Each structure stands twice: as structure tokens, then as C-alpha cells.
Amino acid sequence: MQILLSTEQLHLTIKRLSLQLIENQADMADVVFVGIQPRGVQIGNRIMEAIAASTGGNSPQYGLLDITFYRDDIREELHEAKETTITQSIEGKKVILIDDVLYTGRTIRAALDALQDFGRPQKVELCVLVNRRFNRELPIQPDYYGIAIDTKPNQKVKVEWDREEVVIY
Amino acid sequence: MQLSTKHLLGIKDLLPSDISLILSTAQQFKEVLQRPIKKVPSLRDVTIVNLFYENSTRTRISFELAEKRLSADTINFAASSSSAKKGETLLDTVHNILSMKVDMVVMRHSASGAPHFLSQHLPNTAIVNAGDGINEHPTQALLDAFSIVEKTGSLEGRKVLLIGDIMHSRVALSNMYLLKKMGAEVMLSGPPTLIPKYVQQAFDVQVEYNLKKALKWCDVANVLRIQLERQNQVLFSSLREYNLAYGVTRKLLNEVNKEILIMHPGPINRGVEIDSDVADSNQSVILKQVENGVAVRMAVLYLLSGKKELSH
Structure with missing residues (x-):
């Protein structure tokens, strides 16, 4: 096991991501952040806190999205469905998807499908904490990422939220 | 999973x-x-x-x-x-x-x-x-359970009353299996001729022939349909008499004076097992069940x- 991001580095990375996200928006009112269940929730919550802290306590629009029913491997294995809390319309809005690790890209593919059922966003972007390059199975790339790493398919990358570390093993 | x-x-x-x-x-x-x-x-x-x-x-x-x-x-x-x-x-x-x-x-x-x-x-x-x-009728029992959880929070320890034709009701049987498996308490009420003799022992449920007493006990009352198509023999004398003894009426609920969730699997025989002013009231979740x-x-x-x- 190797530590990719220590607690201190993780805090700095989240801070940087949140500032990049603020910097890139002309108007936060037109942006809806969407954390992907289950592992995009923690990083999503942290980024929302960091954005609120940097913008004088203004919490951006934020919801959770479960992609279980849109997966392309349903016939191989069923996953537990978690709650979806997108209550506002995303019609004409800019949606920024948030997940912890971008690996094959299949989760994001499913999330893009699922988003369609809530309306037609003006634009969709992707923000991830860890970008595992060279393992993509679909043509999907992040717009914002905390750290980019080169990994082999047999390696695992995990964000340990209780210890606040990103590890690879 | x-x-x-x-x-x-x-x-x-x-x-x-x-x-x-x-x-x-x-x-x-x-x-x-x-x-x-x-x-x-x-x-x-x-x-x-x-x-x-x-x-x-x-x-x-x-x-x-x-x-x-x-x-x-x-x-x-x-x-x-x-x-x-x-x-x-x-x-x-x-x-x-x-x-x-x-x-x-x-x-x-x-x-x-x-x-x-x-x-x-x-x-x-x-x-x-x-x-x-x-x-x-397993999916009916599952949607009944879902509706109970949605309204009251859980099944564990919930007091559920099934009223009416227990004998011919597949809804009642599926509900009894489900409620007992999930830790709810179950009571049956209805004419003795429509409640099977050994059901009490078989399911560990209570039987109370007096509807008013039964309603006082329960949190949830699931009113079953009188199945006219399955009555080959005369098990109660008339629909009017059934309504008098076992119909869930506004008057009866007022006397019991308790927040009871009213459910019915449908189709409703209005004026027989349940009166319209109960079926259409805020207490009733009959259309929620369908949803x-x-x-x-x-x-x-x-x-x-x-x-x-x-x-x-």
C-alpha cells in the first residue's frame, strides 16, 4: 500500500478544486453540482463545504445521483440502489458531476444517461479527485481533477475518508 | 446483492x-x-x-x-x-x-x-x-408494507389489524406472512365464519371478533374486500348486516378516537366493508397504496x- 495523498495534501487538493470550480463559473446560480452515489458523495460534500467557505457561506445547488438502474453490467451483478436527491430542474443549467476516482469511465457514462431524465442541461462537466489515466474503456475525460496517476488494472485506488488519505494498493 | x-x-x-x-x-x-x-x-x-x-x-x-x-x-x-x-x-x-x-x-x-x-x-x-x-398475493403485501413504512417509519412492533374475509383473502395471507416475518403484531377481526379456525396458532396472531375493541388496539387497519365472487356458501347473512357489524364507518372511528392508518387493497365495496367518508378521508392511504x-x-x-x- 502506498499513500498517494496525505491528509494535508487531500485538504489542499479539495481547496484547489473548489477554487478552480468557482473561478470557472460566470454565475453560480446557473450551476448544479451532482455527487455520484455512493463514493462521489463524500468528496462532493467536502467540495461544497469548501466552495461555501470561499464564497462567504453561499451554498451552491447540489444534489446526489444514483446510477444503479443505468449500469451496463446489470446482468452480471446487481448493486444496491442509493438515494437520488436532485430536486431542482437541470434544464438549461450547467451540471458538474463529482466522483472520487475516474477509472474505466463506465460510471460517468451511466450518469450522463441518468442526467437526461432530469432535463436537458446546457453543459455537463466532470470533476474527480483521482484521475486514473490509461485505464479508460470509454472516451471520457475529466474537466477538473485533484491528482492524475498511472496505474495498472490490477491495482486499487481508494479514498479513505476516516483517515483522510488517498491510497493505492 | x-x-x-x-x-x-x-x-x-x-x-x-x-x-x-x-x-x-x-x-x-x-x-x-x-x-x-x-x-x-x-x-x-x-x-x-x-x-x-x-x-x-x-x-x-x-x-x-x-x-x-x-x-x-x-x-x-x-x-x-x-x-x-x-x-x-x-x-x-x-x-x-x-x-x-x-x-x-x-x-x-x-x-x-x-x-x-x-x-x-x-x-x-x-x-x-x-x-x-x-x-x-405477494406484491400486494409488499406494497402494503411499503405504505406502512412510508407513513409510520417501520414495521417492527407496528400493530396491524386485518378486517374481514380472512378465509378467502390472499391479501390477508400474504400480509400475515410478511408482517410476522418483519416483527409486526397482527390481529384479525371479522365474522367467525370468515376467520379460519387454526389461523391463530399457525401464524401467532390475535383474533378479536369485536371490531371496536380491535380498532382500539391497532395502529394500522387493513380493510379487506368482501369477495362476492368467492362466496359459494352463505357465511354471513347479508351485506347490510356485515356493514353493521364489521363495516369501518366514520361513527365507529370517532368512537375509537385514535389516529389509525386506513388501508384497503381495492376494489372497494363502498358501504359494505368500508364507508365512503372513511375511504376518502385523510386517514386513508388507499390511493397511495396504488401509487x-x-x-x-x-x-x-x-x-x-x-x-x-x-x-x-
């Missing part, structure tokens, strides 16, 4: 963990049904036949909607307009339908055990019981479809 069973023949065969899984999955499908586009692609590769050998409005429409919301292909079969009228056996009909590459069967039949019979002959096709004779039925059936179909082998 999957069910312990390949078919849904009855609540009797389910583990408490299966019931919890169905209810939690249904919770997520209920959210899907609130979206601008109320449809998910999960069962795009699945074809389902709805075999209805007995009349139904709610259950048939509910299953069909659930299937469509899951993007499954569906075929509807009503026995009254089919070759069953020409004397084809159930098994022949089903074999013929399955030879056209159908993956799941949803069946309602007037013979108790008909879906169990099918499952013995078709081990590789998922079968969902939509009501068999006087045996079980929840679609989400619960989506969960059942979704969870059973996961067992399918890719190559067939």
Missing part, C-alpha cells in the same frame, strides 16, 4: 432480508417515478408476459406500468380472449409463449398454486405471482431480472 429466490411465488418463501431489499429498492424507484422522465433502461433486454387468467384492473395496469417504466418489452394475455378458451392447458400456453423468447412471467390465476406448478416446469424463467386463488404498487413491482421485477443468464 440479490434475492434468495429466483421467483416470487409467495411471501412465505422470502427471507426478512429479501423483504427489506425489495422495500429499499422500491424506495429508490419511487423517486424515479417523480422525475420528469419516469423511466430507466434497466430491463431493456427483458421481455415479460402478463398472464391474467382472472380479472384485474389495478394489478394488471400496475405491473404493466412497472414493466414499461423499466423499459422491458411486454405482452399482455387475458385468458378470456385467448386459446385457453379452446381448451389449451396452462403449461402448453406458457411453453408456446416462452418459445418466442420471453424471459419472465407475471401470472394471476384463480387456482391456488398455479404459479408454483409453473415454476416446477420452468426452472429458468422467473415467475411472479400476481395472485393465485385464495393462496397469496406505491408501481414502485414495489418495479423493485421485484428488477431484482428478479438480475438472476438471468446472459446467453440463452
Whole structure:
């Protein structure tokens, strides 16, 4: 096991991501952040806190999205469905998807499908904490990422939220 | 994560963990049904036949909607307009339908055990019981449970009263299995002629022939339909007398003076087992039950479809 991001580095990375996200928006009112269940929730919550802290306590629009029913491997294995809390319309809005690790890209593919059922966003972007390059199975790339790493398919990358570390093993 | 069973023949065969899984999955499908586009692609590769050998409005429409919301292909079969009228056996009909590459069967039949019979002959096709004779109606019990949890928070320790024709009611039987498995307390009330003699011992439930006392005890009252089509013998003297003794009326509820959740599986015989001013009141969740039925059936179909082998 190797530590990719220590607690201190993780805090700095989240801070940087949140500032990049603020910097890139002309108007936060037109942006809806969407954390992907289950592992995009923690990083999503942290980024929302960091954005609120940097913008004088203004919490951006934020919801959770479960992609279980849109997966392309349903016939191989069923996953537990978690709650979806997108209550506002995303019609004409800019949606920024948030997940912890971008690996094959299949989760994001499913999330893009699922988003369609809530309306037609003006634009969709992707923000991830860890970008595992060279393992993509679909043509999907992040717009914002905390750290980019080169990994082999047999390696695992995990964000340990209780210890606040990103590890690879 | 999957069910312990390949078919849904009855609540009797389910583990408490299966019931919890169905209810939690249904919770997520209920959210899907609130979206601008109320449809998910999960069962795009699945074809389902709805075999209805007995009349139904709610259950048939509910299953069909659930299937469509899951993007499954569906075929509807009503026995009254089919070759069953020409004397084809159930098994022949089903074999013929399955030879056209159908993956799941949803069946309602007037013979108790008909879906169990099918499952013995078709081990590789998922079968969902939509009501068999006087045996079980598992998806109704599941949607009743879902509605109770939605309104009161949980099933554990909940006091549920089933009123009326326990003898002929598949809804009652499925509800008893489910409620007992999930730790609820169950009481039955109705004319002694409509409550089976050994049900108390068999299910560890209470029986109270005085409806007012029974209502005082319960948190939830599930009012069953008097099944006029299944009364071969005279088990109570008249519908009017039934209403006087066992009809749930506003007057009775006022006397009991307790917040009781009123449920009914439908179709309602207004003025017999339940009066209109109770059925249409704020206490009643009868239409909520119908709404929840679609989400619960989506969960059942979704969870059973996961067992399918890719190559067939």
C-alpha cells in the first residue's frame, strides 16, 4: 500500500478544486453540482463545504445521483440502489458531476444517461479527485481533477475518508 | 446483492432480508417515478408476459406500468380472449409463449398454486405471482408494507389489524406472512365464519371478533374486500348486516378516537366493508397504496431480472 495523498495534501487538493470550480463559473446560480452515489458523495460534500467557505457561506445547488438502474453490467451483478436527491430542474443549467476516482469511465457514462431524465442541461462537466489515466474503456475525460496517476488494472485506488488519505494498493 | 429466490411465488418463501431489499429498492424507484422522465433502461433486454387468467384492473395496469417504466418489452394475455378458451392447458400456453423468447412471467390465476406448478416446469424463467386463488398475493403485501413504512417509519412492533374475509383473502395471507416475518403484531377481526379456525396458532396472531375493541388496539387497519365472487356458501347473512357489524364507518372511528392508518387493497365495496367518508378521508392511504404498487413491482421485477443468464 502506498499513500498517494496525505491528509494535508487531500485538504489542499479539495481547496484547489473548489477554487478552480468557482473561478470557472460566470454565475453560480446557473450551476448544479451532482455527487455520484455512493463514493462521489463524500468528496462532493467536502467540495461544497469548501466552495461555501470561499464564497462567504453561499451554498451552491447540489444534489446526489444514483446510477444503479443505468449500469451496463446489470446482468452480471446487481448493486444496491442509493438515494437520488436532485430536486431542482437541470434544464438549461450547467451540471458538474463529482466522483472520487475516474477509472474505466463506465460510471460517468451511466450518469450522463441518468442526467437526461432530469432535463436537458446546457453543459455537463466532470470533476474527480483521482484521475486514473490509461485505464479508460470509454472516451471520457475529466474537466477538473485533484491528482492524475498511472496505474495498472490490477491495482486499487481508494479514498479513505476516516483517515483522510488517498491510497493505492 | 440479490434475492434468495429466483421467483416470487409467495411471501412465505422470502427471507426478512429479501423483504427489506425489495422495500429499499422500491424506495429508490419511487423517486424515479417523480422525475420528469419516469423511466430507466434497466430491463431493456427483458421481455415479460402478463398472464391474467382472472380479472384485474389495478394489478394488471400496475405491473404493466412497472414493466414499461423499466423499459422491458411486454405482452399482455387475458385468458378470456385467448386459446385457453379452446381448451389449451396452462403449461402448453406458457411453453408456446416462452418459445418466442420471453424471459419472465407475471401470472394471476384463480387456482391456488398455479404459479408454483409453473415454476416446477420452468426452472429458468422467473415467475411472479400476481395472485393465485385464495393462496397469496405477494406484491400486494409488499406494497402494503411499503405504505406502512412510508407513513409510520417501520414495521417492527407496528400493530396491524386485518378486517374481514380472512378465509378467502390472499391479501390477508400474504400480509400475515410478511408482517410476522418483519416483527409486526397482527390481529384479525371479522365474522367467525370468515376467520379460519387454526389461523391463530399457525401464524401467532390475535383474533378479536369485536371490531371496536380491535380498532382500539391497532395502529394500522387493513380493510379487506368482501369477495362476492368467492362466496359459494352463505357465511354471513347479508351485506347490510356485515356493514353493521364489521363495516369501518366514520361513527365507529370517532368512537375509537385514535389516529389509525386506513388501508384497503381495492376494489372497494363502498358501504359494505368500508364507508365512503372513511375511504376518502385523510386517514386513508388507499390511493397511495396504488401509487406505491408501481414502485414495489418495479423493485421485484428488477431484482428478479438480475438472476438471468446472459446467453440463452
